[in-house]
Amino acid sequence: MIRQAVTLVIFLAACGAPDDTSIDRSATPLRPAVTTPTQQPIGGDWRVRVAAEVSDLRTSAPALHAELTALAPSRTRAGILRITSTPSADPRATSVFLDRLARGDGSAAERAAYAEVLARTTGTYADALVDLFAAEREVAVRAAYVHTVRRVTTDHAVTVLQRGLADPSAEVQAEAARVAGGHPAGMRVAAELRAALVSSAPEVRAEAARALGILGVDTARGELLARLGDGAPEVRLEALRALDRIAPGSIDAVMLSTLARDTDERISRLAVKLADTAVR
Amino acid sequence: MLSWVLFSVAACGGGDDPPGTGPDGGTTADACTGSDCTTPPPDAPPPPSWSFRSVFGVANLDDDDGSVRDWEQAPFAADDDLAKLVLPADTLALASGDVQLTLTGDLANIRIYRANQLVLGGAAGAGPLTIAQTGSDIELAIEFGNYAVTGQLVIASGSNTHTSKLQAAPLLMNHHLQPAEHVWAVQVSGNASFISSYQTVLGAKFTPVTGSTVGSDVWMQDEFEFGTTTGEGNQRLDVVIDSVRDRGLDGYAERAWVGPDTIASAWGNPQQATSYDSFGNLEASPPMTVNGVAYPFGKIYYGRVGTSGLNSTLGTFLASQKVQAPFQLPTNWLCVGHVDEFSSFLPDPASPKGFKLVIADVPAALAVLSGLASSTSLPYYGQDHGYATVGSILADTALIALNNDLQADYLDPIVAKFKTELGLTDADIIKVPSLFEQVSNCGGRVAALIPGMANLIVANVDGQTTHVFTADPFFRATTNQATDPMINAFKAASSPTLQWHFIDDWDTYHLGLGEVHCGTNVRRTPTASWWTTAQHLMGGN
Numbered sequence: 001m002i003r004q005a006v007t008l009v010i011f012l013a014a015c016g017a018p019d020d021t022s023i024d025r026s027a028t029p030l031r032p033a034v035t036t037p038t039q040q041p042i043g044g045d046w047r048v049r050v051a052a053e054v055s056d057l058r059t060s061a062p063a064l065h066a067e068l069t070a071l072a073p074s075r076t077r078a079g080i081l082r083i084t085s086t087p088s089a090d091p092r093a094t095s096v097f098l099d100r101l102a103r104g105d106g107s108a109a110e111r112a113a114y115a116e117v118l119a120r121t122t123g124t125y126a127d128a129l130v131d132l133f134a135a136e137r138e139v140a141v142r143a144a145y146v147h148t149v150r151r152v153t154t155d156h157a158v159t160v161l162q163r164g165l166a167d168p169s170a171e172v173q174a175e176a177a178r179v180a181g182g183h184p185a186g187m188r189v190a191a192e193l194r195a196a197l198v199s200s201a202p203e204v205r206a207e208a209a210r211a212l213g214i215l216g217v218d219t220a221r222g223e224l225l226a227r228l229g230d231g232a233p234e235v236r237l238e239a240l241r242a243l244d245r246i247a248p249g250s251i252d253a254v255m256l257s258t259l260a261r262d263t264d265e266r267i268s269r270l271a272v273k274l275a276d277t278a279v280r
Numbered sequence: 281m282l283s284w285v286l287f288s289v290a291a292c293g294g295g296d297d298p299p300g301t302g303p304d305g306g307t308t309a310d311a312c313t314g315s316d317c318t319t320p321p322p323d324a325p326p327p328p329s330w331s332f333r334s335v336f337g338v339a340n341l342d343d344d345d346g347s348v349r350d351w352e353q354a355p356f357a358a359d360d361d362l363a364k365l366v367l368p369a370d371t372l373a374l375a376s377g378d379v380q381l382t383l384t385g386d387l388a389n390i391r392i393y394r395a396n397q398l399v400l401g402g403a404a405g406a407g408p409l410t411i412a413q414t415g416s417d418i419e420l421a422i423e424f425g426n427y428a429v430t431g432q433l434v435i436a437s438g439s440n441t442h443t444s445k446l447q448a449a450p451l452l453m454n455h456h457l458q459p460a461e462h463v464w465a466v467q468v469s470g471n472a473s474f475i476s477s478y479q480t481v482l483g484a485k486f487t488p489v490t491g492s493t494v495g496s497d498v499w500m501q502d503e504f505e506f507g508t509t510t511g512e513g514n515q516r517l518d519v520v521i522d523s524v525r526d527r528g529l530d531g532y533a534e535r536a537w538v539g540p541d542t543i544a545s546a547w548g549n550p551q552q553a554t555s556y557d558s559f560g561n562l563e564a565s566p567p568m569t570v571n572g573v574a575y576p577f578g579k580i581y582y583g584r585v586g587t588s589g590l591n592s593t594l595g596t597f598l599a600s601q602k603v604q605a606p607f608q609l610p611t612n613w614l615c616v617g618h619v620d621e622f623s624s625f626l627p628d629p630a631s632p633k634g635f636k637l638v639i640a641d642v643p644a645a646l647a648v649l650s651g652l653a654s655s656t657s658l659p660y661y662g663q664d665h666g667y668a669t670v671g672s673i674l675a676d677t678a679l680i681a682l683n684n685d686l687q688a689d690y691l692d693p694i695v696a697k698f699k700t701e702l703g704l705t706d707a708d709i710i711k712v713p714s715l716f717e718q719v720s721n722c723g724g725r726v727a728a729l730i731p732g733m734a735n736l737i738v739a740n741v742d743g744q745t746t747h748v749f750t751a752d753p754f755f756r757a758t759t760n761q762a763t764d765p766m767i768n769a770f771k772a773a774s775s776p777t778l779q780w781h782f783i784d785d786w787d788t789y790h791l792g793l794g795e796v797h798c799g800t801n802v803r804r805t806p807t808a809s810w811w812t813t814a815q816h817l818m819g820g821n
Contacts (some may be wrong), residue, residue: 027758031659075527077499077794078555078616080721084791085470116720120664140721147720151666171723178724182678207724214678241685266689 046128047102053095061092068096073113081109083117094123101132108138115144119151126156133160139169146175150183158188165192170201177204181211190217197223202232209235213242221246228255233264240270249278330374330440335433336811337363337511338449339389339424341519344540351425355393360541362393363511365444367418367435375437379418382407383446385431390446392433393421401431413437424448427509428601428818449509449810450601450818451519453564455578456625457635458804460739465800466491466498466529470788474799477749477783485741489536495528498788500801501620502558503529504544508806516806520544521562524553524591548591556589560618560735560798561611564604566625566635567808570703576813579701580604583611583619603814607701613690615722620797622691623698624734626710627746628775633708636774637698638734641711642687645730648713648755648765649674657757664791665717665729673715679729683715686726710773713753713766719793727793730755731785733770735795739802745779751795752782 058065073081097114100106106114115132118125129152133145146164149157161183164176177196180186186193194217196208209227212220224246227239240259243251251274259271340350340361350359372379383392383400392400399420400407411418428450435442463482467475468491478486491498505521520533522544533544548557555561565578580598582590589595589608598606611617622640654671662668673679698704712734716726728735731751740746753766761767767782789799810818 027760027763029659029758030754030756031663074496074498074788074792076616076792077502077558077560077618077798078722078727080615080793082792084787112721119666122663144720174724178718182676203723214681237689245681265693270688 046098046131049124050095050098050102050128053092054099057092057096064090064092065096068093069100073110073117081113083113083120091121091123094118094121094125097121098125098128098132102128108140111136111138112140112144115141115148118148126152126154130156130159130163133163139171142167142169142172143175146172146179150179153184155185157183158185161185161189162192165189165196170199170204173199173201174203174207177207177211181207181214186211186215187217190215190220193217194220194223197227202230202235205230206232206234206238209238209242213238213245216246218246221250225251225255228259233262233267236262237264237267237270240267240274244270244274251278253278328371328374330371330435330437331442332367332371332435332444333365334445334447334811335363335365335422335512336447336449337361337422337424337513338509338515338517339427339429341425341545342517342539342541342543346539351423354398355396355421355423358540361511361515361517362421362423363513363515365420365422365433367420369415369417372413372418372437373415375413375440377413377438379411379413380407380434380436381409381411381420382434382436383431384434385446386426386429387431389425389429389448390431391423391425393423394419400433408436422446427451430819447811447818449511449517450603450814451507451509451521451598452577452601452603452806452810453505453507453521453562453580453598454802454804454806455564455566456738457566457627458807459743460485460741461803461805462487463737463739463741463800463802464489464500466494466496466500468496468498468788471498471785471799473784474788474796477781478800481747481749481781482739482741485739489532494532497528498792498799499527499558499560499794500529501560501798502618503527504533504801505559505562506801506803508804510806510810512809512811516541518542518803521559521594522546523557523559524548524550525555525558526550526553547594547597549593552591554588555617556583556611557591557594558616558618560616560620560794561590562594563619563623565637565702566627566633568633568635568702568704570701573816574813575603575605575817576808577604577810580606581609581619581623581701582606583617584608585610585612588612589617602819603810603817605817607697609694609697610690613686613725614716615719615725615727616793617725618798620735621728621732621795622694622714622734624736624738624797626736626738626748626774626778627740629777630775631708633704635708637702637704637709638712638736639695639698639709640691640714640716640732640734642683642691642714642716644711644769645683645713645715645766646674646680648769652765658755659757660754660786661729664786667729679715679717682718682726686716710770712773713769728790728795730766731790732795733766733782735797737797737800737802746777747779747781748774749781749783749796749800751785751790754786 073083076082101114129145133142136142149160161176161180164172167173180189193208193211196204199205224239224242227235230236256271256275260268262268338361343349344358383406387401387406390401391398398404399409429448431446433444433446463486467488475488503523507519507521509517520537522533524546538544562582564580567576567578584590609619611619614621624638625635626638628636649670652670656670667673715729717729718724719727731753733750736748736750738748755766756764761782785796789795
């Protein structure tokens with residue numbers, strides 16, 4: 001699926017679609033349409049663009065500029081920080097947050113929040129992610145950059161995913177594998193995902209297995225079969241799922257019988273289900 | 281003079297015992313002479329028997345005089361948490377000798393006073409205490425120092441012996457079938473619509489807490505859980521179970537609620553607190569019967585898997601109260617990790633059980649989506665979740681796979697657990713359309729993609745209308761909620777007696793990884809008498 005944030009285009013198309021019966025045209029639209037599509041072809045140095053846009057915003061909308069510059073993330077229910085207030089949902093906010101990130105503004109948790117909100121600003125940020133990721137020293141912020149490329153469909157996404165999968169932090173690697181599994185360009189990092197199946201970190205192995213299954217990487221079947229005997233239950237579960245997704249019915253009955261006795265109930269349930277399906 | 285709570289304490293030949301439980305230790309005939317006896321009297325009144333009431337009170341843990349906890353000081357006039365036990369003169373007259381009182385059980389947490397003097401329990405010990413008969417009633421005041429403590433007062437004279445049970449109320453958590461007395465939420469910049477919705481519907485029964493006074497901590501549910509203890513003489517001590525999460529709302533209970541008849545207590549170590557220690561992760565079901573065992577106050581449930589979950593200090597304490605028999609559910613698949621993210625209960629007067637379990641359900645959501653045009657525009661989702669249309673959700677194979685896996689790995693087993701623990705069938709369950717997504721910096725764990733409608737508040741504040749407040753899912757392109765397929769699906773599966781309020785929680789709560797229940801708290805009225813309905817759960821008969 002392509003998760004492009006071209007909300008305006010799709011919104012307008014949907015409103016005009018003859019088969020769309022779900023919209024009450026007598027009611028007020030929920031939100032104004034997004035005015036600046038993201039992921040347009042990007043040229044030039046993003047730093048120059050950001051500096052110009054911030055300068056323009058400071059002049060044209062000083063109140064908004066001041067608000068965005070001072071905007072602090074809130075503590076979510078989970079305790080992590082996140083930008084939740086309305087002004088962030090404005091493409092003009094993108095450059096302000098990029099500027100704050102480039103300047104190293106705030107703590108790691110705050111910068112992770114700025115990175116996370118980029119996609120929700122619906123502005124242009126994909127090119128900046130590559131440089132910001134490379135320069136960032138904090139794991140949480142790099143993981144947030146990787147998460148943000150879920151909505152990036154330019155080649156910048158592949159670069160960030162590749163670097164994420166090669167990151168020294170298992171947390172970042174796992175996030176990169178997660179994102180790759182649902183990304184339209186995920187197949188372009190299939191080799192890195194296969195390599196991640198033998199990572200020393202079980203969460204990386206599990207996420208890599210899952211991603212390979214979602215992407216349908218047939219060439220990884222042998223490596224995934226080996227992971228059915230992994231010491232980490234999360235890896236066994238995701239390897240089993242991946243194999244079923246890549247080649248339904250391909251797991252032999254003996255293996256399924258073994259996994260049906262797995263101490264992890266999720267694995268045993270799935271193995272029983274797959275065995276039943278195979279019998280039918 | 282103590283202003284003890286008065287209740288009927290006349291000797292009653294065992295008539296005070298919970299229905300069906302029989303006398304509580306008396307050794308004489310089971311005759312009844314009191315006005316509250318249910319057995320029709322024979323033609324001739326039976327002779328009084330050597331039998332006395334039991335005492336069901338509350339722990340005296342509040343501060344009725346604005347000094348120190350009442351248990352830490354001698355009884356005083358304003359202390360309304362001691363129970364009175366009268367040994368009537370006409371019953372005492374059945375024996376000619378002195379009366380001997382002996383206390384057994386939890387002596388450290390039971391004190392018995394006569395004329396304001398400590399005579400048994402605590403520093404006074406077990407007795408026996410000998411009281412000479414004077415032809416008058418013997419009046420005793422019973423004080424309890426903790427929840428659910430039990431003792432026995434043996435009342436003897438000559439060959440006559442009776443044992444009265446002395447029992448303190450267990451701490452009971454509230455459930456959604458209890459009337460709501462008051463509702464709170466925190467008012468911050470950005471949640472005006474949320475606050476206004478409550479104010480409009482509940483009026484004076486709702487209080488917005490100024491955000492600047494609580495560090496803009498909007499998660500009102502997470503810091504507190506209201507519990508109650510009640511005694512036979514209309515005693516009521518509300519207990520605010522105070523989370524060890526200790527964010528901005530910490531201290532609010534002490535400032536706003538604690539006083540006579542309301543206390544706040546915490547269980548656990550704040551230094552070791554996790555998100556699981558928030559009280560969206562601690563809930564209670566409505567009353568039900570499972571395998572022939574009645575749970576008149578429902579059951580407590582909370583998120584914990586192995587050593588990961590609600591702290592064991594609180595879990596152990598709640599289990600020790602016995603009446604609400606806690607059980608655990610897995611919540612470690614959620615970024616926040618709370619049971620209220622996927623489950624709740626709604627009243628349903630037409631249902632045999634009087635309620636229905638509300639549970640997040642992925643297939644229910646996919647069924648709704650499959651009935652919509654793929655081009656259906658979703659402006660809120662386009663901007664904040666990256667899904668501009670229904671089609672874009674359905675086309676995201678990773679998202680659909682994730683949700684189907686969550687259903688198989690967690691939600692289906694959770695439903696099975698609810699069925700087992702609460703004796704439910706499929707007919708007792710409302711499946712709420714729900715989808716989840718992975719969020720940044722949460723290790724692959726998930727939060728609600730469609731605002732969690734199971735994360736709801738039930739508030740009956742006027743004894744007539746049951747209001748339900750839950751998140752507006754905004755699964756539409758216009759402001760017209762009547763066109764929202766998620767709203768319509770939820771309402772269609774629920775009781776028509778409910779007054780629905782789908783309120784805007786999107787920015788402050790939904791994007792903050794919570795929903796309506798997370799941002800609200802409710803004080804409720806206790807509705808049942810544990811001493812008559814729950815003795816079988818407390819080790820009594």
